[in-house]
Amino acid sequence: MRGTSPGQAAIADIGIRHLRAFLVLAEQLSFTQAAASLYTTQPSLTRSIHRLEEALGARLFHRTTRTVRLSEAGVLLREELKELLPRLESALTPRYDIQTLRIGFSWLFPDELLQDTIVGFERAYGVAVDLVRRDERCAGVDEGAVQLAVLRGRQVARGLRTVRIAQEERVAAVARRSPLALRRSLAWSELAEHPMLINTVSGATQLRDWPEEARPGNVTLCGGFAEWLELIAAGHGIGVVPELALRRNPHPGVRFVPLTGAPPMPLWLARPSTGAHPLALRFMERVVGVRQAA
Template identity: 50%
Template sequence: MGIELHHLRGFLTLAEERHFTRAADRLRLSQPSLSRNIKRLEEQLGVRLLTRTTRHVDMTPAGQRLYRQLAEILPRLEEALRPDRSGEVLRLGFTWGFPAEWAHAAMSAFERDTGVRVDPVRRDEPLAGLDHGEADVAIVRGQVTAKGVRVVPLSEERRILAVAANDPLTARRSVDWTELPKLPLVINTVSGTTQLDEWPPENQPVASAVCTNFDEWLEAVAAGRGVGVVPESIASSHMHPTVVFIPLGGAPRCLLQLVVPRHGAHPLTGAFITLAKEAVSSWLDRSAK
């Protein structure tokens, strides 16, 4: 049978109100939608449940019988379908530079709306543990080429140059992207947002130091092993006493996105994505003022 819960809920509400407009208001439906639901229910059951006049709605004997049974069964069924989410957790993976400005707002809204706790999980891997089942949703910067995942774009960030405090470049107001092939570059090969293949093979920077996580990368820059390139937001959240950040002109924007499994995703992934988009939009609006 093609009977669904909203058909039964509509009939029960209409039987209590005896008025289409009032019942539709309670259900937050339009009156035509409610009428179609009642008609569909009657067609599926093959009996008339209601008699309608211009002013009144009355139940037929079949309608009275169905109402008595639904009044007892439907509340119990809806209670059984209401999930117990106590102890449920959504794991939010990240590699470095947790974007607290919008992520905390999204986490708070999600926990308030769903009752499910969000736990940040740091993994120094390209997909922040998502591909190993250690995260349900991952915050990832830069290009994502992995298969079996869905990428949800959130925003784009400007890039900046990181240099040691005693580097002569600190006297500059800005550095251009085209100058970087002439400079020694510190590369984070695992979770970094800037790799050598962003330049043509004949004009690539020299990788003066190769690291596998952000902390090693930051210390290599601080020690003067070379310069580094990161998203602009890192300057405010990862200050280092001997690292200076300089505007970088002409650099390609760095993508910021959420990544989720294409199959077998957490049931509440969609809800978190919606709230994350709203939080990022609000954060960008505030940043633009």
């Protein structure tokens, strides 16, 4: 049996992760941004690139303390991999264990933000993306009911890996017959003067969003979005939601008033830290790529 040359052995040790690390870095030309896109650290990314360069016997990047640029060999490899690597990953992706990628959300899915990504993903992987509303804190991703979830708020449950995809402004939700509904805006600081309704199950605004010394004193807790919305419409208090509600207007008895001085509301895409479906990982990578290209 013929032996394996040292060069062949080195190349045999190269995996898809090394090639993907190279391709992401070749497109972004920033170790910081590429490491974030790959959900890894800069030292780990550097080791992957060094390993690939050693296996190929060629320098792929010219690096200084301030710049990263492709070498001639790097340019050639990038052009080859731009076509070959997606095809290889697609061939190795377990397509048929699920026919639908399920994305959970608690309410008001930000389709304007993710629509192009969803359409491109469905075409690339031949699966449908199904949007599932679940009135739960993690929208079902922590229980395996969905593969991904869109979550809002400052704190995300443990056991999830997240990427922040946007920040939303907040608006106040008030009953249409309330005098507050006539206001053009409300100040974040004055909300403490009014009865507050907090959705403890799936609400993105919680008492911890106010400084302890400025928290509302008259608070009613409720157990879901539908109940929260009906209580506001009935005049039992006011609430806080993302500005998306201004455009969607989910209840005829509720008016949404812009807030001034309110802290932005982070919007996350979340998946399980371990055991995430490969298609969920690919979707998150696409979302990160779209954000960085914008």
